[in-house]
Amino acid sequence: MTTLTETPAERRSAGAPPVEAADVHVRLGASPVLRGVDLRVAAGEVVALLGANGSGKSTLVRTLVGVLPPTSGEVRLFGRPLGDGVPWGRVGYVPQRVSAAAGVPSTAEEVVASGLLHGRRLRLPRGWRDRAHEALELVDLADRRRTATQQLSGGQQQRVLIARALVRRPDLLVLDEPVAGVDRPSQEAFAATMARLVADGTTVLVVLHELGELAPLVQRAVVLRHGRVVHDGAPPRPRPGHEEAEHEHVHPHAAPRSERGEGDMGLAEGPFEAGMSTTTDEVAP
Template sequence: MTESGLACATHRLSVAYRSEPVLRGIDFAVPTGVVMGIVGPNGAGKSTLIKAMLGLVPPLTGSAEFFGRPLAEVRRRVGYMPQSTSVDWDFPTTVQDVVTMGTYGGLGWFRRPGRAERERALVALEQTGIADLATRQIGELSGGQRQRVFLARTLVQDPDLYIMDEPFQGIDAKSQQAIVAVLHRLRAAQKTVVIVHHDLATVREYCDSVTLLNRTIIASGPVDEAYTRENIRATYEVAAGDDAFLEFAS
């Protein structure tokens, strides 16, 4: 595909932790304007894949590109929402301050966030349904509220590509609905979203495309083509007679 056709791609990407291979020869491509889910069992390398693409863990081999270019050349077009467990939630700061941090990349070295940036943060908080928490200390938030703060911080960057690591993990139903609503708005705006996802029953509802991963890519493409019983069985190494596990793939 041309640069305009792919939001991100990897070429023969391999990663190991110490001497243990985690990913082997990954060729991964995400078209623009889709919600792509990455699914697979625990230890399959889902989070490692996006971290290696973003340069957060070193690859053994291979490379990644975004909109046809190295990440360093298009960094402002790429937003990353890490898992909430990766943050020190005891740090004494407010929800609005955390979201405003998402504007730092566009300010340059010598500018500090001003009224415009704080107003942008409030808009992002409204979009995620937590504007009423703007002055709350982040340590007082529930798991679902924390995820929505992270999402708001990513939204305020206004990237073209959103990469989210387990955005639905450990959250309440209200937060899940709020995040799904944001995904739908991003899709309607022709943004691209990549989510590491664990709930197989909601893949068809949330995603246009899916990548099934277990250290290598088992299948990748539009949900209707890639999300089959056979591919899910191979990804999760499900026994041949365990049809209950695969009901959601029908």
């Protein structure tokens, strides 16, 4: 395994926190989804965002990275309000799904390299193959870089998406249910990758159904219910049986990535386009 040349610890700002949200409300049509959410994630923190289906978790992270506009309230990343002033190159985002034009075959290397396209950058920079190789090494998939993504397992596809976020060498990594629908070996490989990133000082905000393999890394849990924060503090203890080695942390609410169409793994335009996420919007009752 290699370490990226510039570590997040060397480059992150000592000033403003990577994530600040103040009284954020989001409505989808006439339905309220987020109702006055406050959230602050400090540099180097690992924060898990928990809650039942429909609690607003995915809507919150999509709002934080600018995919969805807040109805009211304010979001700041690295001290700057959402918009062109945000240093998007310092942010890595892994949505539940990534979509592209159907029928466009992409190798793992090509998908990872697409993470270098953001803002007005429409062409890959020099040395993009080396950057993609480094990112794939971090998720133990360098040997599959020329493999078409539709030929990879669900767990391997997920690791490719994580490498796509890591190729930016981000200071802030935002992940939306990264282990949903993947097998235990892939969960363990993902946890090992995350441990290395956290050791390098990467700030992590991750949506989880349950802590699972990431429990040792999570420093703080924020729990949403009906679009409101109902807990912000120590991570909850696992339910009986969920901490046992034989328990599979795979839940029926998310289809395994290996069952999704090949279009879900293609190239995406811009930093975090609205079309990247095809998950169902959560509506709080």
